[in-house]
Amino acid sequence: MSDWEGVELHVVTGKGGTGKSTVAASLALALASQGRQVLLCEVEGRQGIARMFDVPPLPYEERPLASGHGSGGDPGGEVFALAIEPEAALLEYLAMYYRLGRAGKALDRFGVIDFATTLAPGVRDVLLTGKVYEAVNRNHRSKGARHYDAVVLDAPPTGRITRFLNVNEELAGLAKAGPIKGQADNVMRLLRSDRTRVHLVTVLEEMPVQETADGIAELRGADLPVGGVIVNLTRPQVLDAAARSAALDGTLDTERLAADLGRAGLEPAPDLVGALTAEARDHAERRALEEAQRVLVADLGVPTYELPRLADGVDLGGLYELAARLREEGMA
């Protein structure tokens, strides 16, 4: 049973370098592994999804990305991917809501589309969130179009996330009336509802944890629903508390260490014993710092999940492994 039953839109944010795209992809896989139809969206034009899954660059079009075998009578779920481009989204939006025809092309020719998506304030974000809204809402209305059980959004980083999600609130203020205001209100209603959760990815270091706490406060201040915190890239826990404190005090039993090395078929040279005690001290120091940050994360008062650092980096197999862990921990 997932902690987020009933959530249709999972927004994944995080400070740069914490691995938010990896987590978003793993979450999409974890959701799909239970027979769901999932859409994974990226909005920053980076083609991160294509790179992670080792497939050609994605066009502005929903493409099948990964599908499961299915097991024990369960149907296999599927992940689709969509790289949302503001220019294309604007033309699509205009065509859909205004049936512009020739006028839409004229707007493009006169540089209006370019203007709107590169410089006009916030329009980019309006279009990106608008497209996500459309994909989520299909679940309820449309016939013919593909229907998703969940949409996972690889969103802008923590520092920009509230402004990004809240852009429709500002737009509703600027537009005051008319179809744009109506649409902006609808998007905000979805983003603030029980159908949406914003998850934050962090690592156990001071700055990212602080930024996560600030991000949660900002999201709450804007009435946006905070989901879980995913602690990424954690260290292996190979030393117990006693060994860690001995490592810090410099009281590790080096003779015993040397004897073990000999039994294990390694030359117990002083260099190697020294390297191991240094490794022990380094590990103990970092674990102590991590523990301090872990306490702060626990104090955030939201469900937390942990993903280990994969020593060989993240490839497709790594994504599947992280997805399995997210499932085991109840995130999906």
Next chain:
Amino acid sequence: MNRRVGPLATRPSAAPDLDVDALLADRGTRIVVCCGAGGVGKTTTAAAIALRAAEQGRRVVVLTIDPARRLAQSMGIEALDNTPRPVPGVAGSGSLDAMMLDMKRTFDEVVESQASPEKAQQILSNPFYVALSSSFAGTQEYMAMEKLGQLQRDTDESGRWDLIVVDTPPSRSALDFLDAPERLSSFLDGRFIRILLAPAKGPARLMTAGLGVITNTLTKIIGAQVLRDMQTFVSAFDTLFGGFRQRAQQTFELLQADGTAFLVIAAPEPDALREAAYFVERLTEEDMPLAGLVVNRASLAPDGIPSVEQCLAAVERLEAARSEDDDASGLTAGLLRLLAERGQVVRREERLRGRFAAAHPEVATAVVPALATDVHDLDGLRRVGGLLAGRAGD
């Protein structure tokens, strides 16, 4: 898609070392720009370089973009703002001033300095200006360039500094910093702007049929009020455009000048190094002076230790021989496992750096090991500076 720029045929070799101290000691170095993808420690690197230069006798100002609170505090400044303020505790005869870019304030100042008070007021209170100056994604990059230009002019006039160190905004792409002025120029020359201006300036006959379609469509979509606000904004701003474009061009030329040195900052991760590669290639194409690559957060392994495979084989032997109540050999196995994992990470990072060096053999590189803690004070910054210069003991 960007075209790739490189040697096309090359043998793998180690990258030359980046000599940070020589770069800072060279009085000809007037501007150091730190750029790279978000989350690679750009701001910390910029601050550490600025401090190191100051303590070697340079008079330095560092422009940071959105530093973490801790980093600002580490420079003894509770709240950095748009004005350079002296950093206390700098050793030696040099000096260090630090500031943080206030994007809106900088934009306001440009408007105020370029327009009559009345017109400036009109612009500053327009809702489109407010949105543009506080939330448009490219504004931060553009204003960072603008601020750099201002600092440079200050330096020329007052001689207050002899080195400017600039951090760049945490953009999606490191290239955004270079592209912002060009984007602004093309916006200003855009047809749409001309259309918005046309009714206010030209005779009515310029309202061609095509234009009518545009205006009607826009009115239908965004409403007459919004369109009027937009027109007011654009026509009020029109007189400033020339000045903006000219200064953007000047700053761009400043970046190409001999006294400028770009440092590309990365972490030993595929995404960060790919971003760094794009940036290096772009700088080469634009004739911008690249000083080198800084790889932060690197994992290092001590010399003379067994290989990953040897460590793991030893772990297996220990565990096979281990009895139930034997905690101590569990400890040895655990430590060997850690050492093996470190070896794995080091190997992966070396492979990544090696690939980068093969594609960009001319780029001098400094590798900075990961620190256990964040920087809290000047001593922390000094340590980072020492590591950057390849002198851990300094």
